[in-house]
Amino acid sequence: MIKRYGILLITFLAFVLTSVPQAEARIYVDISSPGMQQFPIALYDFAPDGEGKKVTDIIRNDLDFTGLFHFTDPAAFIEAKEDDFMRSDWIPLGVEAVLKGVLTKTDKLHVEVKFYDAIDASVIFFKHYSADIGMEETLAHTISDDIYSALTGQRGIFRTKISFVADEGAKKDLLVMDYDGKRVQRLGFSKPLMLAPHWAKDSNRIVISVMEKSVWGIYLIDLAKMKSDRIFTAEGVNIAGDFSPDGRSFVFSSSRNGSPNIYIFDLQTGLTRKVTQSFWIDISPSFSPDGEEIAFVSNKSGNPHIYIMDINGYNIRRVTFEGKYNTSPSWSPTGEIVAYSGMINGTNQIFTIRTDGSDMRQLTFNGNNEDPAFSPDGRFIAFTSDRTGMKGVYIMRTDGENQKKVSPNKYRAFGPEWY
Amino acid sequence: MKKVLLLLVALGLLLFAACAEKKVATQQDEAMQPEETTEVAEEPITPVQDEQVTEASKPMDMESQAETAADILKNDVHFDFDRYDIKGEDKANLKKIADWLIANGGVNVMVEGHCDERGTNEYNLGLGERRANAAKSYLMTLGVSSSRVRTVSYGEERALCTQSNESCWWRNRRAHFEVAN
Numbered sequence: 001m002i003k004r005y006g007i008l009l010i011t012f013l014a015f016v017l018t019s020v021p022q023a024e025a026r027i028y029v030d031i032s033s034p035g036m037q038q039f040p041i042a043l044y045d046f047a048p049d050g051e052g053k054k055v056t057d058i059i060r061n062d063l064d065f066t067g068l069f070h071f072t073d074p075a076a077f078i079e080a081k082e083d084d085f086m087r088s089d090w091i092p093l094g095v096e097a098v099l100k101g102v103l104t105k106t107d108k109l110h111v112e113v114k115f116y117d118a119i120d121a122s123v124i125f126f127k128h129y130s131a132d133i134g135m136e137e138t139l140a141h142t143i144s145d146d147i148y149s150a151l152t153g154q155r156g157i158f159r160t161k162i163s164f165v166a167d168e169g170a171k172k173d174l175l176v177m178d179y180d181g182k183r184v185q186r187l188g189f190s191k192p193l194m195l196a197p198h199w200a201k202d203s204n205r206i207v208i209s210v211m212e213k214s215v216w217g218i219y220l221i222d223l224a225k226m227k228s229d230r231i232f233t234a235e236g237v238n239i240a241g242d243f244s245p246d247g248r249s250f251v252f253s254s255s256r257n258g259s260p261n262i263y264i265f266d267l268q269t270g271l272t273r274k275v276t277q278s279f280w281i282d283i284s285p286s287f288s289p290d291g292e293e294i295a296f297v298s299n300k301s302g303n304p305h306i307y308i309m310d311i312n313g314y315n316i317r318r319v320t321f322e323g324k325y326n327t328s329p330s331w332s333p334t335g336e337i338v339a340y341s342g343m344i345n346g347t348n349q350i351f352t353i354r355t356d357g358s359d360m361r362q363l364t365f366n367g368n369n370e371d372p373a374f375s376p377d378g379r380f381i382a383f384t385s386d387r388t389g390m391k392g393v394y395i396m397r398t399d400g401e402n403q404k405k406v407s408p409n410k411y412r413a414f415g416p417e418w419y
Numbered sequence: 420m421k422k423v424l425l426l427l428v429a430l431g432l433l434l435f436a437a438c439a440e441k442k443v444a445t446q447q448d449e450a451m452q453p454e455e456t457t458e459v460a461e462e463p464i465t466p467v468q469d470e471q472v473t474e475a476s477k478p479m480d481m482e483s484q485a486e487t488a489a490d491i492l493k494n495d496v497h498f499d500f501d502r503y504d505i506k507g508e509d510k511a512n513l514k515k516i517a518d519w520l521i522a523n524g525g526v527n528v529m530v531e532g533h534c535d536e537r538g539t540n541e542y543n544l545g546l547g548e549r550r551a552n553a554a555k556s557y558l559m560t561l562g563v564s565s566s567r568v569r570t571v572s573y574g575e576e577r578a579l580c581t582q583s584n585e586s587c588w589w590r591n592r593r594a595h596f597e598v599a600n
Contacts, residue, residue, distance in 0.1 A: 193576055195540060214529065214571040216544070237548045237572050239541055253545070260545045281545035297542055303501065304542050325501065327539040341539050348539060370539050
């Protein structure tokens with residue numbers, strides 16, 4: 001009887017807790033704190049095999065990649081999954097949170113997750129999930145996002161996607177995959193020669209540079225309307241950059257007046273506005289997250305370097321001073337750093353630098369590493385690497401830890417964009 | 420561009436084939452005259468003969484012109500890493516191309532700018548364009564009209580050579596010429 005009351009009480013608590021506004025939620029893992037210890041979690045498999053095992057493995061993999069958590073070896077667990085949660089079973093193991101989930105399969109997949117705070121024996125959350133059969137990845141990533149945001153107070157990135165370009169010799173193909181490289185899909189946009197796309201924040205629109213008949217043009221692809229239009233072309237090199245944060249314009253580089261300069265294309269009016277006016281190569285523009293500044297590459301010093309300017313083209317300042325070849329800037333969504341590709345000892349490596357030019361950090365060391373692109377939360381970077389001999393898309397944490405290849409080996413993949 | 424050349428040659432062949440057919444028709448007309456019956460018997464009109472004729476005369480002019488263009492334009496202009504200035508060693512080659520273009524007023528050229536793969540994609544597109552423009556400007560200083568020279572940048576996208584060594588990179592850092600019409 002006591003146990004039953006206990007369960008009822010917990011259930012009740014869960015309802016109460018889920019109705020509490022997020023702002024009051026406790027932060028278990030402060031992701032802004034440097035040198036923080038990994039947070040110890042006990043995670044039971046949702047089932048010994050089948051979908052339950054698969055879902056648990058994906059969750060473990062998701063959380064593991066963040067580097068914020070440590071999973072206690074299940075062999076050490078004192079409590080069986082069916083047993084009621086007892087704080088005293090976990091304190092000796094040093095576990096701070098316990099996740100018990102059960103997956104059942106009817107015409108759908110159902111998961112019931114109970115997530116306990118092992119320190120004060122409270123319930124962090126108690127949720128029921130259901131998903132169509134075959135949707136194990138979406139189900140698992142959704143649970144991972146809930147665990148992540150319950151512990152950190154931040155939005156998780158486990159349901160985000162990465163697009164990339166596959167080089168298939170005679171043509172290039174635009175593909176998207178889950179952030180972990182699973183579920184690769186073609187977008188149905190394929191051209192003999194094209195560059196990496198840029199995504200609007202709504203995840204429905206893409207601008208992409210394509211060469212046709214010896215001219216570079218910019219396409220706008222609208223995935224919601226299932227259509228693509230070439231919206232800008234001119235003699236010379238025309239290369240799309242980022243969408244503005246409000247999605248109403250995008251920045252690009254065009255040599256239509258002889259030399260590559262930075263322009264802004266207003267998608268409402270179809271008009272372009274010139275931002276830089278130089279005789280140098282000004283290329284690869286990237287918006288700051290507030291839309292007030294643009295990072296770009298210019299060779300005005302004699303070599304390509306990263307520069308930042310105000311959106312009106314004024315106040316141009318140089319960011320990189322080391323090396324002789326710094327290109328491909330990508331502005332972090334959190335604003336304070338820019339990632340770029342810098343040449344060192346004849347190879348390209350990914351670096352980050354603060355926007356004031358301080359605190360330069362080299363993140364990669366093997367092979368050539370190019371095309372850095374931040375995750376939407378700014379905590380991870382996708383990039384292209386040829387470290388195994390063939391180009392592929394990799395992801396890592398913004399501090400350079402946990403580098404791993406995510407694009408399937410069968411693709412010669414480059415130009416990742418994380419959205 | 421090679422395709423365009425092939426098309427031109429093919430078109431030439433077709434034109435000539437049409438001419439040859441006309442000739443054949445004339446011969447047949449002549450054959451209608453009773454006194455020349457035997458001659459016709461000696462000259463059976465067969466596809467083989469057509470082909471022999473085709474390979475022999477007029478199309479050769481087309482081919483030789485095409486060969487000349489290919490021969491003149493075969494040498495690329497090369498550049499140092501991250502540079503787009505024309506080097507002394509390439510000036511004779513550019514002079515030869517300019518002279519030929521001036522002598523062959525009906526031919527336009529496309530200059531392709533290319534880079535080695537050590538740089539990064541987008542910047543290399545800017546650099547490749549600079550290389551193509553540098554070659555174009557040099558031809559213009561030698562008297563070639565600007566309207567006859569188009570440029571395009573492929574960046575690092577069309578490497579001639581895929582090994583990672585300086586001789587290969589040098590081959591890839593080029594301005595390349597093709598006939599354009």
